Amino acid sequence: xxxxxxxxxxxxxxxxxxxxxxxxxxxxxxxxxxxxxxxxxxxxxxxxxxxxxxxxxxxxxxxxxxxxxxxxxxxxxxxxxxxxxxxxxxxxxxxxxxxxxxxxxxxxxxxxxxxxxxxxxxxxxxxxxxxxxxxxxxxxxxxxxxxxxxxxxxxxxxxxxxxxxxxxxxxxxxxxxxxxxxxxxxxxxxxxxxxxxxxxxxxxxxxxxxxxxxxxxxxxxxxxxxxxxxxxxxxxxxxx
Numbered sequence: 001x002x003x004x005x006x007x008x009x010x011x012x013x014x015x016x017x018x019x020x021x022x023x024x025x026x027x028x029x030x031x032x033x034x035x036x037x038x039x040x041x042x043x044x045x046x047x048x049x050x051x052x053x054x055x056x057x058x059x060x061x062x063x064x065x066x067x068x069x070x071x072x073x074x075x076x077x078x079x080x081x082x083x084x085x086x087x088x089x090x091x092x093x094x095x096x097x098x099x100x101x102x103x104x105x106x107x108x109x110x111x112x113x114x115x116x117x118x119x120x121x122x123x124x125x126x127x128x129x130x131x132x133x134x135x136x137x138x139x140x141x142x143x144x145x146x147x148x149x150x151x152x153x154x155x156x157x158x159x160x161x162x163x164x165x166x167x168x169x170x171x172x173x174x175x176x177x178x179x180x181x182x183x184x185x186x187x188x189x190x191x192x193x194x195x196x197x198x199x200x201x202x203x204x205x206x207x208x209x210x211x212x213x214x215x216x217x218x219x220x221x222x223x224x225x226x227x228x229x230x231x232x233x234x235x236x237x238x239x240x
Contacts, residue, residue, distance in 0.1 A: 061238060067102045069238035070094060071187060073151060076236035079112040079183040084176045087232055090206045091218060093128065093168040094237055104136065104162045106153035107169055108238035110185025113149050118177035120145055122212040125154050130166040132200075132218045142175070151185065153240055166201070169237045172214055186234040191225075193234050199223035204233050 059072045107125045123145055126137035136156040144154060193204045200220030206227045207218045 065240065066108065067104070067239045068096060068098055069108075070096060070234075070236055073110065073185070073236060073238070075187055076110050076185040078186045078188040078234070080186045080232055080235060081113075081180050081183040082227070082230070082232045083179045084173075086227060086230065087206070088174050089208075089210045089212070090172075090227060091208050091211055091214065092171045092227075092232065092235070093202070093205050093207060093218075093220075093223065094171075094235055095201065095203045096167050096169060096237070096239070098162055098164050098167060101161065101163050102239070103159055104156065104239055105159040106155050106240045107138065108151055108153050108240060109171075110151045110236040111145065111149050111183075112185045113181055113183040114146055115177040115181030116146070118146060118175060118182055120173070120175035120177065122172070122174040124170075124172045124214050126170040126172075126214040127156070127160075127162075128168040128170055128218060128220075130220075132220045134170075134214055134216050134218075135162075135167075136160050137170075137214050145173075145182065151236075151238075168220075170214055170218075171235070172211055174212060185236045187236070189234040190231070191229045191233065193228070194225060204228050204235075206232075 059074065061067055061069045064073070104127065107127070109125065120142035121140070123140060123142040124138055125141060127135050129135050136158060138154050138156055141154050144152070194202050197203055199205070200223060202223045202225065205223035205225055207220070207222050207224065208215065
């Protein structure tokens with residue numbers, strides 16, 4: 001009986017010791033991996049947290065009091081130039097995707113060079129929605145294209161509330177000018193601007209010919225890149 005009692009007591013002691021060990025592991029994190037991670041930090045310190053939305057995200061339109069743009073104007077160093085015969089009367093479309101609602105009052109254009117001897121008339125900027133409907137336009141901007149080769153705003157005749165979605169900035173030029181004098185700011189993207197895209201979602205395109213005003217609707221399925229691919233591409237625009 002004494003031998004059995006001694007054996008039973010020893011077994012009970014072993015079970016209690018095992019229970020204490022398991023209890024200690026659970027309180028300290030439950031695994032050697034957790035304990036090892038904690039050992040690398042000072043006692044009582046929590047691991048460093050990365051703030052939500054932290055990190056450098058690059059220039060934003062709001063940094064320059066703008067609402068949206070086709071790209072950072074700091075990268076718009078190239079210029080695009082076309083003859084009057086090449087783009088006159090064509091509606092040039094540049095896609096912009098808005099991800100939040102905004103009030104659209106102005107279209108900013110980067111004017112790189114002017115032709116003091118140009119004869120311009122019936123030149124307009126406008127906005128088409130994803131269905132090809134004209135939702136806003138400027139008055140004739142011919143006089144503004146003859147002065148100050150800078151980035152400048154062209155006011156819409158009537159501001160409008162632009163819901164999130166796809167829009168197309170439209171440019172229509174008419175008249176005569178020297179090919180390498182009247183120029184617009186752009187990137188150096190060239191024909192790669194439409195990589196991976198097809199009508200009606202081309203980023204840069206033209207539609208129609210012989211226009212003297214922006215039509216009420218355009219068929220986006222008819223977007224063409226023939227003129228874009230000759231160098232009339234990647235113009236810089238912004239919204240305010």
